[in-house]
Amino acid sequence: MPSELETTLTDAVIARLSPDADPRFRQIMQSLIRHLHGFVREVELTEEEWFEAIKFLTATGQKCDDKRQEFILMSDVLGVSMLVDAINHRSSEGTTETTVLGPFFVHGAPEIENGGDMAAGWDGEPTYVSGRVLSAAGKPLAGALLDLWQSNSEGSYDVQLADTGGRQLRAKLRTDAEGRFRLRTILPTSYPVPTDGPMGLVLERMGRHPMRPAHLHFMVSAPGYETVVTHLFVKGDPYLESDVVFGVKDSLIVDFKRNESQAEAQKLGLKAPFYRASYDFVLRPAGKAKQKAAHAASDAA
Ligand code: BEZ
Ligand code: FE
Numbered sequence: 001m002p003s004e005l006e007t008t009l010t011d012a013v014i015a016r017l018s019p020d021a022d023p024r025f026r027q028i029m030q031s032l033i034r035h036l037h038g039f040v041r042e043v044e045l046t047e048e049e050w051f052e053a054i055k056f057l058t059a060t061g062q063k064c065d066d067k068r069q070e071f072i073l074m075s076d077v078l079g080v081s082m083l084v085d086a087i088n089h090r091s092s093e094g095t096t097e098t099t100v101l102g103p104f105f106v107h108g109a110p111e112i113e114n115g116g117d118m119a120a121g122w123d124g125e126p127t128y129v130s131g132r133v134l135s136a137a138g139k140p141l142a143g144a145l146l147d148l149w150q151s152n153s154e155g156s157y158d159v160q161l162a163d164t165g166g167r168q169l170r171a172k173l174r175t176d177a178e179g180r181f182r183l184r185t186i187l188p189t190s191y192p193v194p195t196d197g198p199m200g201l202v203l204e205r206m207g208r209h210p211m212r213p214a215h216l217h218f219m220v221s222a223p224g225y226e227t228v229v230t231h232l233f234v235k236g237d238p239y240l241e242s243d244v245v246f247g248v249k250d251s252l253i254v255d256f257k258r259n260e261s262q263a264e265a266q267k268l269g270l271k272a273p274f275y276r277a278s279y280d281f282v283l284r285p286a287g288k289a290k291q292k293a294a295h296a297a298s299d300a301a
Helices: 004-015 023-043 047-063 070-077 080-088 198-206 262-267 288-300
Strands: 126-135 145-149 170-174 180-186 215-221 228-234 257-259 274-278 281-283
Touching: 004 023, 047 070, 047 198, 070 080, 070 198, 145 180, 170 180, 215 281, 228 281
Parallel strands: 126 274, 126 281
Antiparallel strands: 126 180, 145 170, 145 215, 215 228, 257 274
16 A cells, blocks of 8 residues: 555655746656656665665766766667657758767867868778758858767777877868868778766666767758757668667768779879768758757767
């Protein structure tokens, strides 16, 4: 038989919320309390499990620093990030689809010229990526900013490696007068999300692999347009169907075509064999709230 407290506690906690609290905050807290209590009731949480949860959340916080964001990883692995993405970008209407920001974005990527190399000095398969940034009406957006980041050929981001000497495998570049961009890099590979923290243990206990399919990260912005946070995924990657963070959308899968021609490689400043991909980013006009949200998300990272 449930005690009286067991049945009345949820309403009692909600009743303590001040009527003067910000209305949106009130709405979120009411719902959070109801769902949290509902979850505890549904699974009949034991005291040992409650303490495990406290230890898990503590360890998650302790794993975070200026280079590691275990809470974003938790949100990603549990599908929360992609659910928030889906709710906030319900119809793309021909514009570029969004996907997770992930925990490895950092501000301050070096600026490179259009056509520059974002992977100078890194081993990997030479790759050329080009395309345009357009408005939904098809107008080329000159001076649009592309902020890119990727892992090395072993699947690690610079922030995961010791002594990389500053920002690596990251770049910012602007489109030319015709809205075109081009860059040289190395072919991204599939890689595991970090498993040396609490989320690694959770993945293991859930019987899930930690892999993300190969991708390049992009944040594309232009004044007056919504900032797009997205990836380009490499067609044919074995993890496209089972991305650990549920981030793959068909429209973001791109053919990175292998090319053996030394002459063509030379024209692009590369060595053969190389891979070539092209993609046009299509931005929608900005609602103010959305631009603020994209900046808040990147600041959190
Ligand atoms: C990433 O693609 O960098 C990433 C996204 C989500 C979790 C971990 C890594
Ligand atoms: Fe990534």
